[in-house]
Amino acid sequence: xxxxxxxxxxxxxxxxxxxxxxxxxxxxxxxxxxxxxxxxxxxxxxxxxxxxxxxxxxxxxxxxxxxxxxxxxxxxxxxxxxxxxxxxxxxxxxxxxxxxxxxxxxxxxxxxxxxxxxxxxxxxxxxxxxxxxxxxxxxxxxxxxxxxxxxxxxxxxxxxxxxxxxxxxxxxxxxxxxxxxxxxxxxxxxxxxxxxxxxxxxxxxxxxxxxxxxxxxxxxxxxxxxxxxxxxxxxxxxxxxxxxxxxxxxxxxxxxxxxxxxxxxxxxxxxxxxxxxxxxxxxxxxxxxxxxxxxxxxxxxxxxxxxxxxxxxxxxxxxxxxxxxxxxxxxxxxxxxxxxxxxxxxxxxxxx
Ligand code: NAI
Ligand code: MG
Numbered sequence: 001x002x003x004x005x006x007x008x009x010x011x012x013x014x015x016x017x018x019x020x021x022x023x024x025x026x027x028x029x030x031x032x033x034x035x036x037x038x039x040x041x042x043x044x045x046x047x048x049x050x051x052x053x054x055x056x057x058x059x060x061x062x063x064x065x066x067x068x069x070x071x072x073x074x075x076x077x078x079x080x081x082x083x084x085x086x087x088x089x090x091x092x093x094x095x096x097x098x099x100x101x102x103x104x105x106x107x108x109x110x111x112x113x114x115x116x117x118x119x120x121x122x123x124x125x126x127x128x129x130x131x132x133x134x135x136x137x138x139x140x141x142x143x144x145x146x147x148x149x150x151x152x153x154x155x156x157x158x159x160x161x162x163x164x165x166x167x168x169x170x171x172x173x174x175x176x177x178x179x180x181x182x183x184x185x186x187x188x189x190x191x192x193x194x195x196x197x198x199x200x201x202x203x204x205x206x207x208x209x210x211x212x213x214x215x216x217x218x219x220x221x222x223x224x225x226x227x228x229x230x231x232x233x234x235x236x237x238x239x240x241x242x243x244x245x246x247x248x249x250x251x252x253x254x255x256x257x258x259x260x261x262x263x264x265x266x267x268x269x270x271x272x273x274x275x276x277x278x279x280x281x282x283x284x285x286x287x288x289x290x291x292x293x294x295x296x297x298x299x300x301x302x303x304x305x306x307x308x309x310x311x312x313x314x315x316x317x318x319x320x321x322x323x324x325x326x327x328x329x330x331x332x333x334x335x336x337x338x339x340x341x342x343x344x345x346x347x348x349x350x351x352x
Pocket of ligand 2 (some may be wrong): 244247
């Protein structure tokens with residue numbers, strides 16, 4: 001078996017954590033008997049500043065030929081906010097129809113949650129965020145901009161097609177987990193979009209009689225997720241609420257150094273993309289203080305998607321075991337550099 005991975009290291013700490021993740025992936029490939037070949041893509045701030053182009057069609061088509069994409073992070077203080085993030089990440093999510101953003105929220109043993117009472121036993125859920133619609137896709141307009149009479153309209157789009165795709169994904173995932181799907185929305189206020197989501201969940205649920213489902217308002221979720229994470233197994237939600245509650249989830253699980261994500265194309269018609277939740281961290285770039293665990297855990301999601309389940313579990317276990325022995329999760333007190341941690345996780349893959 002051979003997997004062709006496209007690698008976009010990107011900016012800041014992105015290339016460092018991605019290189020560490022690849023070290024671990026190669027170790028897993030060696031142990032579990034598959035091959036990985038990688039194509040590095042020079043995309044991100046340097047490429048943009050040099051060429052004036054964020055992402056052109058030939059690059060998109062070349063990326064499309066791969067089985068999956070590993071992304072570090074993009075974003076640079078020299079480039080206006082949004083140009084790289086929207087021009088690259090959002091563009092790829094749309095071009096490759098990566099409609100499901102997967103964000104596991106799991107507290108690994110030895111990692112401390114800032115929230116009292118959260119333990120590895122009660123914190124193991126997955127947030128699924130719709131990645132292409134809602135308020136993030138609606139466009140809009142502003143009249144009388146810059147005046148005291150300015151009015152901004154921001155549209156939100158919700159379709160049965162995209163909603164069904166992610167809700168189906170949620171029920172299938174729940175079947176392999178603790179068999180519970182929670183819809184998170186604001187159906188009492190956002191009545192049009194909310195009703196559509198609820199109708200889709202009710203319809204899909206008839207086909208998965210072995211999975212329970214319930215509903216929690218997005219604001220209430222901000223109370224329940226930190227205080228009672230064990231209540232949740234698979235949480236499915238729209239683009240905006242998913243952005244917010246998955247960052248809340250990242251905090252609950254110990255912070256950005258641990259939070260992994262996948263941008264999943266559920267049909268397999270184009271590659272999915274795997275990236276740590278954190279950004280390019282320009283404040284610590286180049287110092288070796290970045291924790292590569294989130295990138296390694298994202299690579300584990302990638303291997304699972306490519307059908308390498310044993311390798312994915314080994315990679316996750318190796319990252320968790322190394323995380324547990326760190327005196328600090330990031331910064332000068334972490335006790336090892338990004339690169340050293342990549343090697344340590346790689347070594348651990350062969351022994352866990
Ligand atoms: P950030 O996630 O880059 O950093 C936030 C804080 O967490 C910083 O203090 C950073 O040092 C720390 N941090 C992040 N990842 C870490 C790691 N692996 N190990 C140790 N410490 C870590 O978010 P920020 O500062 O808001 O954004 C920086 C740039 O990244 C911006 O240009 C932003 O737009 C971009 N960004 C890109 C994302 C992506 O590529 N998907 C996601 C989030 C932000
Ligand atoms: Mg976010």
